[in-house]
Amino acid sequence: xxxxxxxxxxxxxxxxxxxxxxxxxxxxxxxxxxxxxxxxxxxxxxxxxxxxxxxxxxxxxxxxxxxxxxxxxxxxxxxxxxxxxxxxxxxxxxxxxxxxxxxxxxxxxxxxxxxxxxxxxxxxxxxxxxxxxxxxxxxxxxxxxxxxxxxxxxxxxxxxxxxxxxxxxxxxxxxxxxxxxxxxxxxxxxxxxxxxxxxxxxxxxxxxxx
Amino acid sequence: xxxxxxxxxxxxxxxxxxxxxxxxxxxxxxxxxxxxxxxxxxxxxxxxxxxxxxxxxxxxxxxxxxxxxxxxxxxxxxxxxxxxxxxxxxxxxxxxxxxxxxxxxxxxxxxxxxxxxxxxxxxxxxxxxxxxxxxxxxxxxxxxxxxxxxxxxxxxxxxxxxxxxxxxxxxxxxxxxxxxxxxxxxxxxxxxxxxxxxxxxxxxxxxxxxxxxxxxxxxxxxxxxxxxxxxxxxxxxxxxxxxxxxxxxxxxxxxxxxxxxxxxxxxxxxxxxxxxxxxxxxxxxxxxxxxxxxxxxxxxxxxxxxxxxxxxxxxxxxxxxxxxxxxxxxxxxxxxxxxxxxxxxxxxxxxxxxxxxxxxxxxxxxxxxxxxxxxxxxxxxxxxxxxxxxxxxxxxxxxxxxx
Numbered sequence: 001x002x003x004x005x006x007x008x009x010x011x012x013x014x015x016x017x018x019x020x021x022x023x024x025x026x027x028x029x030x031x032x033x034x035x036x037x038x039x040x041x042x043x044x045x046x047x048x049x050x051x052x053x054x055x056x057x058x059x060x061x062x063x064x065x066x067x068x069x070x071x072x073x074x075x076x077x078x079x080x081x082x083x084x085x086x087x088x089x090x091x092x093x094x095x096x097x098x099x100x101x102x103x104x105x106x107x108x109x110x111x112x113x114x115x116x117x118x119x120x121x122x123x124x125x126x127x128x129x130x131x132x133x134x135x136x137x138x139x140x141x142x143x144x145x146x147x148x149x150x151x152x153x154x155x156x157x158x159x160x161x162x163x164x165x166x167x168x169x170x171x172x173x174x175x176x177x178x179x180x181x182x183x184x185x186x187x188x189x190x191x192x193x194x195x196x197x198x199x200x201x202x203x204x205x206x207x208x209x210x
Numbered sequence: 211x212x213x214x215x216x217x218x219x220x221x222x223x224x225x226x227x228x229x230x231x232x233x234x235x236x237x238x239x240x241x242x243x244x245x246x247x248x249x250x251x252x253x254x255x256x257x258x259x260x261x262x263x264x265x266x267x268x269x270x271x272x273x274x275x276x277x278x279x280x281x282x283x284x285x286x287x288x289x290x291x292x293x294x295x296x297x298x299x300x301x302x303x304x305x306x307x308x309x310x311x312x313x314x315x316x317x318x319x320x321x322x323x324x325x326x327x328x329x330x331x332x333x334x335x336x337x338x339x340x341x342x343x344x345x346x347x348x349x350x351x352x353x354x355x356x357x358x359x360x361x362x363x364x365x366x367x368x369x370x371x372x373x374x375x376x377x378x379x380x381x382x383x384x385x386x387x388x389x390x391x392x393x394x395x396x397x398x399x400x401x402x403x404x405x406x407x408x409x410x411x412x413x414x415x416x417x418x419x420x421x422x423x424x425x426x427x428x429x430x431x432x433x434x435x436x437x438x439x440x441x442x443x444x445x446x447x448x449x450x451x452x453x454x455x456x457x458x459x460x461x462x463x464x465x466x467x468x469x470x471x472x473x474x475x476x477x478x479x480x481x482x483x484x485x486x487x488x489x490x491x492x493x494x495x496x497x498x499x500x501x502x503x504x505x506x507x508x509x510x511x512x513x514x515x516x517x518x519x520x521x522x523x524x525x526x527x528x529x530x531x532x533x534x535x536x537x538x539x540x541x542x543x544x545x546x547x548x549x550x551x552x553x554x555x556x557x558x559x560x561x562x563x564x565x566x567x568x569x570x571x572x573x574x575x576x577x578x579x580x581x582x583x584x585x586x587x588x589x590x591x592x593x594x595x596x597x598x599x600x601x602x603x604x605x606x607x608x609x610x611x612x613x
Contacts, residue, residue: 041280044276044280045276045280048275049272049273049276052267052276053265053272056265056267056271060263060264060265060266061260061263064263065263065266069265069267069271070267070271071275073267073271073272074274074275074278074279075279076279077275077276078279081279081280139259139262140264142255142259143259143260143263146259146260165222165253165257165260166256166257166260166261168257190218193218193253196256197249197252197253200252200256201249201252206252207248207251207252
């Protein structure tokens, strides 16, 4: 009888690159959802695997390129495990998991050690940053500058703005994802966009003048 | 002409995401409004840069996050995003109570000690094998073996376990490594380096029944056990021998342990803190200043005093790193390795642990202990696949001579 590592009680924590599993479809069968509610390990793992890539992308966009995505992802899954018994199925599992991830990102952004003084050098006087293979250094630099500006914003406003401008969600969707009213969401986006544009207008890397 | 405010919500949208009428109105406005033109360019840049951010998380990262979430459970109970500060007051009070309770528990004498020297305990009865402790509903594992890196079931190979891959035992599991029978306690993490016949035990416990040509070494935390023809139980906090003899190395010290003997790495009684002594931060600052001035003895005294003054975990890591750097500068490489190792094993959750692991590998390279360096570099890659030194580590691993 064939058996997998998992069936034998072992979890491979570092799968070799050439054995990466393909991302499965993000649809969740009702019995799997029921399994998740009961805390069934296999069901939870199946759901998490299906949504891990999308959640990672969302977390990176919300918190920026320097955060430890793995920790945030773990926190998202851990929170989801604790909360699955209360999942009523009114939203899709994907939407629900995205809500959890947004909450985790919000908590992360509110931590004092996350926030830092933003002191950007001149755009043309920046030393070549450390580059990872396959990354465009200029793009990476712009990303870091953008998120340094976003770090100066209030966490809830920043999340609303990122969901609106970068993720492309509508006001209604953002209100549902962040459990805020539409008016509050609209207000957050307004103030965040205004604050961000003020900063970008002074940043030469974004066509601004000092 | 339309006002700037009326177009605010269209500025960040790409042209093809706008309806024809919206596009016409926007174009009309932008033709006469330089400020909105600039803002539109900026918001489009925000959209493009954000959408193109690389996601430093691959399937391995996902798997690790899932496995840890499943094993370690929730770190914080999920609650909807806070609606007001007032709603947080009960939580804050509960949190303060929990912190107070935790502080009372942690500060009890004898708890939460840092690294302690090797202590030899009197012989103790052999432990029960952990298979006995497996849950009743767990399937029998007697026939599931890893034979030199290959996992087999009923004698049929079912999958390959790549070398240097960290495995976490979800429940008590029996493996066979280089002919030795190994019972892995539930929640243990280990890595098998076949070419060195070495097991790296990250956490948990191993009961090993070994032959002369079986496992050569088990490295667990600060402890390096040379296993000969012996039966031995190894944990990061202790070693117990039930047959044969093993040699245990901790830094420069080597202790031989015979059958019936046990060595533990339990912490000694906590020394009474000096209430009037200078604060840890001040001691660390003094140590750094002395070290920068090349006063190694003075730096070491200050760093050791900081370590003895009940530091926080972060301060303990800082003190250990300083002591390790001082030891390196003095040429005491064994001592440096011991301090670095204490950081990446006992303070593994801290950022300093990554630097400590890398520094240990560098020290082993410096004294041309290739096997140890290779194992440490591999361990670094496993723990920090996208770490600060990952590229260097890969280069150094590639440059090491093949065995």
